[in-house]
Amino acid sequence: MPAGMRGRIRYSRRRLLGVAGTGVAAAWLAACGDSKKPGGAQTEGVTGVATPGGAAPATTVVQAQTGGIFRSLIDEEPATLDPIAPSGGVGAQLGAFTYSRLLRFKAGKNALADGSVEGDIVSRWEQPDAGTLVMTLRDGVKLDPRAPTNGRVLTAEDIVTTWETFAAKGTYRTDLANAASKDAPITSVRAVDGKAIEFKLAQPDAQLLTTLASRFGLWILPKEAFSGGFDTKTEMRGSGPWLLEKYTPAVGFSFKKNPNYWESGHPLLDGVELPVVMDTAQAEAQFKAKNIHGGPALGGGAVSETNILTFKKDLKDTRIDLHAPQLIGPTLAFGYREGSPFRDKRVRQAVSLLIDRDTFIEVFTNLKAFQDAGVKMKGYWATPLSAGWGPFWLDPKGSAFGPHAANFKLNVAEAKKLLTAAGFENGFETPFTFLSGSNWGRDWGQRGEALMTMLGRGGIRCKPNPVDYNSVFIPQYLRKRGDFDGIAMQRTGSRGDPGQWYSIFFGSSGANTQLGNMFPEVDALILKQRRETDRDKRIAIVHELQRYFAEHMPSVPQGGHTEEPIMSWKGLHGPDEYFTWGGGDLGADAFPLYWIDSSLRG
Amino acid sequence: MAYLIRRLMLTIPTVLGLTALVFFLLHAVVPSDTVDVLVSFYGINDPELAQQLREEFGLTGSLLSQYADWLGSVLRGDLGASLFTKRSVLEELSRRLPISLELGLGAMLVTLAVAIPAGIISAVKRDGPLDYLLRGGAVLANALPDFWAATLVLVLGSVWFSWAPPLEYRTPWEDLGEHLRLMAVPVLLVAVTPAAALIRLMRSQVLEVLRQDYIRTARAKGLDARRVYGRHVLRNALLPVVTFAGLLLPRLIAGTVIVEQIFGIPGTGRYLLQAIGRLDYPVIQSTNLVIGLLLILVNVAVDISYTWIDPRIRWR
Known part of the structure; x- marks a missing residue:
């Protein structure tokens, strides 16, 4: 890698702030052929998840205690408390505390969900x-x-x-x-x-x-x-595990345990407090002072990935739990207007071949530092499906993926050949649009810078185009179904189902489609998996979708993910034992299972 | 009195102009609207829902009729409700404005209490070590962005002293001690930059006044230093300072959003910022109206105060 580029990446070496995710942990590593020792702590105070049938984790089994108030945090003010009406992500997540669903995802206990x-x-x-x-x-x-x-x-x-x-x-x-x-x-x-x-x-x-x-x-x-019995935008009356006791806008939420909750014996805690904490430094200071207990949170863990290892060294009674990679998938979406170079499959493949995914993951997740500290994290390439989807994700580094897995590997020479074959021997210039704000993470700009540098090595000269999310990106890129010029950095949200995820972000009728009507084969595969009620056969079709994407690269995944390290005080039990499926909810699926011991009470 | 009435009458076209400017800029220049933000991931596939919401929010009429409707409600005392939370803007501002006022006024009091004596001392000890120290400190403090200073205070406080401010805001009536513990540091931080600017302004004003003949006369008459500075210097040097303080207050009330965000203070700045991010029109328009009115009234008060400070000044 040229020194200059590494220097730029070093400049742009900002860490993700740790977007919340709960999900499946390491058992799927076994599914991917990982031979790491199952379960147990790799570093004192670090837990992974035992592979199915593997050894029990090294942490001592302690009897759960009832009572106490768990202090987590929420990093965004919800627009409304109504989980049905338009509410945005946080509003729906808050619904999980007090309302029920008909069904829920099974949580894994020291095992795969x-x-x-x-x-x-x-x-x-x-x-x-x-x-x-x-x-x-x-x-x-x-x-x-x-x-x-x-x-x-x-x-x-x-x-x-x-x-x-x-x-x-x-x-x-x-x-x-x-x-x-x-x-x-x-x-x-x-x-x-x-x-x-x-x-x-x-x-x-x-x-x-x-x-x-x-x-x-x-x-x-x-x-x-x-029928006007209560205002759903400002009050909550449900059948879920918690009752909303107090909500002060811009200050926070207090939930207390629902004594009538149908699942007897749960929640274990007396209550959960969610102060609104929008600043990372504030969240970390509060965590250090034990005013926040840690664990996964709505919007992000208390301690950013940048500082987790430093905190681990300084704070003896803390623990790092590895949760599944996020389901959110950053991609490079292409403009498909007439005359766009990206209508040519070879150009899109070249874009993918120019991305050094391992370096990208390393730079933006500090992977090596975690590994050097004994935390057994790994990087996983997105396809664009994230490894957090468990058996639905097909590992491009694995043998089952097929020949087009090569399109995920860095290969500048091959990229240049493809561009030459497509008529761009001297490369070309293209707008590269990304968010100027931190709507999708504070390091979004740095990611964009890194990607532009990588594409530049192959002759794709990117003209940076930072734009505002609400006033420009939504109307001129997000909702344009591929009808724009150049490349746009996009981020797919999480959903409960991978087929639903593909449908929304890549299907021709998807609300947020990046592809418009350009790829009818994608539609066909999405529909095929949706109609297939046999789970194994459905998984196979989703794998087929990933192979199709690898060959045609209708949208190029930006890099990949690692497991998500979440820091907690040891007095908080639960984040080390229970791993919920992505698309599930902390309030309903995780927090009722958590408990705190005397070190965090009072 | 006539002057006062004239000034207050002038606020009407000023406020109308301000609200119209904000309204039309929001609606006409920004290409998306509240509904786009609300249903950003689904709107394109659900135009029926989007249309329903636009009708519900009153966004389907002409811009002029929408503006007239809003203005009519304001004149009836109704500042509207958030399109997202449905909470009354008046209620929210009643809760948040006093908090921002406290932050702003507190910062201003600290600014005045520190900067006026420091500016005088700096002028009196001109070119001495104390003068250089105060001026150097003022330049340094002026260069510090308050959000950076706030983050530094949090991080260093946490690292060195295991300190963290109270996590949740409590009103003085709920818990005075916790309230003061939360507000003390932000008030001091917000005061740093204006105090730095005011020290230098005060110094230059005092130096200017000290050069005047009447000061020499006062000294020659045998007046002690306390009377010279307190009665003659201070009063004559204060006019620009009053102007500065007057213009500062609305900025302190509405411009402390970052400090509010960092310390979790539920003030007006945060309220407005969130509303802008969501294009929550009633909140943006009404909050701008209130802040604009406040700025205008403060300006009037500043003008009136001139006549008290300098009796020679008479408004016609």
Whole structure:
């Protein structure tokens, strides 16, 4: 690598601030052929996750204790507390604290969470025919004891009224409601009796159950929410594990344990506090002072990846837990206007061949420093699917990927050959658009700089074009379906289901598609996996999608991910034992399982 | 009195101009709107939902009619509600403005308490070691961005003293001790830059006054230093300082957003910044109106105060 470029990358060596993610940890490494020793601490106070059937982790098993208040944080002010109406990511995540879903993702205990679902407020479901799904509510799922719900039992009628509002104006209605999108499965919902709900389906849909389990699906509100009983934008009355005790805008949230929660014995904690902490230095100072206990948080862990190792050295009673790589996938999207050089597959392949993914991962995650400190993290190339998707992700470094895996490897000479063959012997100039703000991370600009430098080595001379997210990027790039000039750095969000993720960000009718109508084969594969209800066969189709992307590079993944290191005080138990599926939720899937010992109480 | 009435009457076209400028810049120049931000990931595929929201938010009429509607509500005392949270802007500002006022006024008091005596001392000890120290310190302090200083205080406080400010904001009525512990450091930090500027301004003003004949006369009459400086120098040097302080206050109230963000203070600056990020029109428009009014009223108060400081000044 030329010294100049490494110098620039060294200048641009900023660390990610640690976007929150909970998810699957290292068991999928075994699925990728990793032969690392299962389980156990690699460094004192570092946990990984035992591979299935492997040795138990080295941490001592301690009896869980009930009580205490867990202090996490939230790094963004939610626009609204309503999880149905347009609310943005944090609003939906907050819904998980007090509202229930019909289904939820099974958490893994010292083991892989494989993305399978189980009932949340639903005890069982069946499909008597391809067009019908019947779900039965658990007995005695009670709502918030305060007015207007007064602790009454949740009924099928609540499900139906929630559905009607969701189908009419829910932010994510196009994923479920056939009336809003012909690709969505549910045509109608009715209460069969007080506990049974019947869903009529337009077509079989492998994404249906996972969408219902994810935070982008259907949060169940009591019918009082829709008849003026309480203002869903500022109050919460649900059947979830927590009750919202106090919310002060710009200050924070206090949740207390729901005494009527259907899952007896949970939550273990008496409450959770989420102060609004928007500044990294403040979050880290509060963590050091034990005012924040650590663990995964809404929007980011308390300690940034940049400082985790320093904190580990200075603070003896802390622990680093490795959670799954984020599901968020940064990509380079191409403008596909007439005459665009990126309409030529060879040019797109050349772009991919010019990206040094291992260096990119190293620079922006400080991977080597973690490895030198004994933390067994690895870098995983995105395809653009992230390794956090477990069995759905196909490792380009593995033998099963096929010949087009070569398009992920740095090869400047081959890139130049492809550009020459495409008629760009002397390269070409192109606009390179990226966010000027920190909407997608504080190091987004540095990432852009690094990528432009890499592309420059092959003769693709990028003209930097920093733009504002709301006023320019959304209308002129994000929503243009490929109708723009040059390259745009994009970031795909997380979802509960990989097929849903592909559909939204790459399908021709996807709300945020980067490809528009350019790649009908992608649509065909997305639809094929959506109609395949056999899980193994569906995984195979998603692998096929990744091979297609590798060959055609309709959108080029920027680099990849590592496991996400999360720091906690040792007195916080849970982040080292429970690993939830990405697209699940901390409030509902993780925090009810956490507990704190006496070192963090009082 | 006539002057006062005339000045207050002039605020009406000024405020109208300000609100119109903000409104039309927001709507006409920024290519996206609130609904685009609300449904940014789904709007393109759900035009029906987007249209529903635009109708609900009153964004479908002409710009002129939207402006007239908003102005009409304001004249009826209704500053509107956030399009996102549905919380009343008036309620939010009632909660947040006093916090920002406290931060701003506190910083201003510290600024005046430190900068005025320091400026006088610097002038009196002109070209001496104390003068160089104060001037050098002022230049250094002026160069420090407050957000950087705030981060430094947090980081060094944490590293050296294991210190962290209180995590959650509490009003003085909830817990006075916690409240003061949270606000003390931000107030001092916000005061640093204006105090630095004011020290230098005060120094130059005092030097200017000290050169005047009436000061020589006062000394020649045998007045002691306290009376010379307190009665003659200070009062004559204060006019530009009052102007400076008057212009400073609205900036301190609305411009401390970064310090508010770092220390978790729920002030007006943060409120406005979030609203701008979301294109939350009623919040942006109404908050700008309130801050604009505040600035205008402070300017009027500053003008009136001149007549008290210098009786020779009479407004016609």
